[in-house]
Amino acid sequence: MNMDFWRAVFKEQIEAVKPRDVWRLTMDQSLDFHNVASPWRKSLQEHAHGSFTCSRCYHSWSSHHVVILFHMHLERYEKQGSVRMRTFRQRCYQCSSDKYEEPQFSEEDVIHSVECLIFSIRKKCYGEHLDDSRLFEVVHENRGPHKHEHCEACHLGIHNAHYRWPRGSGHHREPQRPAYLPASLQESKASSTTYSSLATLKYEAFANHADASSCWECCASFIFIAFVIGAFLVYWNKNKYL
Template structure:
């Protein structure tokens, strides 16, 4: 995943928040177990995957992105991001691969994230619904045995 692209889009979407916020990837955050004082938001999106062993490519509309956020008023806010991975169903012992998410879907994720920050960290009642992601045409079923989110029990498709 390209941190610069995510950060650029996040900064653009978060510019009207009361505090400065920073975004960072963190492979160590655990879904459904935010650290004390942190709030969680989990969102589904579409992405593409490439197997580093056989070069097989596949799309998925069931990619979970986990956000943990905290506002420390003097320091501003921090958002930790982790996109859950998938592995190739054709390769034995295939490594988990990071998703490639389109800039359009990153933008939608960031828009929804900033809305959640306003609700969860600033207690604003926005009364809005999350904007849906742009899905891919997927010709094969979701594979729970190859989905990190399913393995962690947070994928609603399992």
């Protein structure tokens, strides 16, 4: 991992939104998810993208479930901020090596993760009320289930500590923590949310009549009422012309 590139991207993005403060980013593989020294704040990215290479069999794989932990702190009076980051590793699932391999990130991966980090800093360190609808975790489909038995973060109880996913679905589930999406995709997200809400209402309406006998009674009552109304209209029309 090239930390110089991480620092360069972080410096550029944080200066764009907080030009009066000086921030620095460092790597710290000893960070503890469960213990955060006050007044530091933590932020966890559970769906970063990265790649791995086994040092034993040289098998390579990519993952959309790379976990990155950040601890962040801002000294308001000194106008200085610090971020420490830790990346969690994965083991090779082909040769079943016991060694956890470090993730490698492309430039695009780093830029995306830093965007999410900046968002967390603005909310947790500056108290900004940002619109969370602009962010959500992108869970990539058709990439295969997450092999949690080979994931260091899962082994430490971090990756799966905040949610439960359906059986047989790996970590492909409805996201809880968002990651950045371009504004051009927000309309499609909003429309899909609306559709999902309508589908839920339809399901709930059906569920209220899930009992078969209740449904039959309702249908029979409706048919009887329609028959009575129809008969009345026929009788009324015949007498009208007598």
